[in-house]
Amino acid sequence: MTKKLKGVAIGAGYFSRFQYEAWTRIPEVAITALCDLNTTRAKEVKNTYLIKKQYQDYKEMLIQEKPDFVDIITPPETHFEMCCFAADQGIDIICQKPLAPTYEEAIRLVAYVKSKGVRFVVHENFRFQPWHREIKKIIDHNEIGDLFNLNFRSRLGDGWGNDAYLERQPYFRDYEKLLIYETGVHYIDTFRYHAGEIKNVYAILKKLNPIIKGEDCGMMILNFKNNAHATWDANRYNESNYLSPRYTFGEYLIDGSKGSIRLYPDGKITIQLLGENEKEHAYTHNDIGFAGDCCYLFQRDYVDNMIFDGVFETNVDNYLKNLSAQEAVYQSAKINMPVEV
Numbered sequence: 001m002t003k004k005l006k007g008v009a010i011g012a013g014y015f016s017r018f019q020y021e022a023w024t025r026i027p028e029v030a031i032t033a034l035c036d037l038n039t040t041r042a043k044e045v046k047n048t049y050l051i052k053k054q055y056q057d058y059k060e061m062l063i064q065e066k067p068d069f070v071d072i073i074t075p076p077e078t079h080f081e082m083c084c085f086a087a088d089q090g091i092d093i094i095c096q097k098p099l100a101p102t103y104e105e106a107i108r109l110v111a112y113v114k115s116k117g118v119r120f121v122v123h124e125n126f127r128f129q130p131w132h133r134e135i136k137k138i139i140d141h142n143e144i145g146d147l148f149n150l151n152f153r154s155r156l157g158d159g160w161g162n163d164a165y166l167e168r169q170p171y172f173r174d175y176e177k178l179l180i181y182e183t184g185v186h187y188i189d190t191f192r193y194h195a196g197e198i199k200n201v202y203a204i205l206k207k208l209n210p211i212i213k214g215e216d217c218g219m220m221i222l223n224f225k226n227n228a229h230a231t232w233d234a235n236r237y238n239e240s241n242y243l244s245p246r247y248t249f250g251e252y253l254i255d256g257s258k259g260s261i262r263l264y265p266d267g268k269i270t271i272q273l274l275g276e277n278e279k280e281h282a283y284t285h286n287d288i289g290f291a292g293d294c295c296y297l298f299q300r301d302y303v304d305n306m307i308f309d310g311v312f313e314t315n316v317d318n319y320l321k322n323l324s325a326q327e328a329v330y331q332s333a334k335i336n337m338p339v340e341v
Helices: 016-023 039-048 058-065 076-088 103-115 130-140 170-174 179-195 294-308 316-335
Strands: 005-010 029-035 053-055 069-072 092-096 120-123 147-155 198-206 217-224 229-235 251-256 259-263 269-273 279-281
Touching (some): 005 016, 016 294, 076 103, 103 316, 120 316, 130 251, 130 259, 130 269, 179 198, 179 229, 198 316
Parallel strands (some): 005 029, 005 069, 029 053, 092 120, 147 229
Antiparallel strands (some): 198 217, 269 279
16 A cells, blocks of 8 residues: 555544544554544644644535545534535545434435445444454354354443533433433444344333433343344443443353353453353453454454455444334333334
8 A cells, every 4th residue: 555544533522532542553544633623622632642733623624634534523413414514525434423313314314425425434343342353253153053142231330420421421411312322222233243133122221310311221132033132231320340341341141052152341251062161262352442442443444444445344334224223222112012123
């Protein structure tokens, strides 16, 4: 490759730093500019990650910089306008999730950007956590046979009390939909990555903290077309007893016809075949960046596919399947019945 891919980024909030840091470790990319309305925050990010320019107006930045791609790291209500403007300039797009405030807006956004012929990818990084990549390999090698049960249990403990979410993402307090919209969609995608396409869903959703608007507790059950089922038992209210709750985000059990896979909160994976003792499965994972360095792994995969014209796993057509399932989850909780996807 003779020249670097030229990228710019919009947003300098809490999570953006994981992405900026990851870009510094990808030699094929140069992030030449960033934009944020908060100039103090933007300057700090600019200086920390040695980015040459900062802007307050993202449109000016996109026109002036003429990048190969833009990394949009802003709240969902900004995405429609930003993505459409970038598409109008012929600029490829990485967009943070949630993709849009509503499923209907997400569909309109995807249709518009696709009509402009640019590449459009959602920054969905949970499937890129190294344990989920390794579990996928174990499943694909048929080490535990046909899947029938996937169960993930998560307690994040950042949403109780009067100061819930203030430290990292205070806007979570005002989300009309929270647990599934912000966190559960990661597991819809991860379960699909491991088990295939979803047939129907059933969900129970609750609000435990009265100071927030959306739900913060839930039980989500996904039934797959291959007759496997997945359960996500989660809340953001109660605390875990893990040393690092935001490393794996919980415990994962996958049962198959030959045995089981277990993911532990410290990233350890074990395989227990029927009639045998549980054995640790050796693989590499590092406590770097966010959740096993999954931002870097996502961004590395994005760049490889840009260079070699590959298929993006979280392209928007694929990601709309997650959002369709997400809509069904909320509908199921509303009517207290299973809903087809």
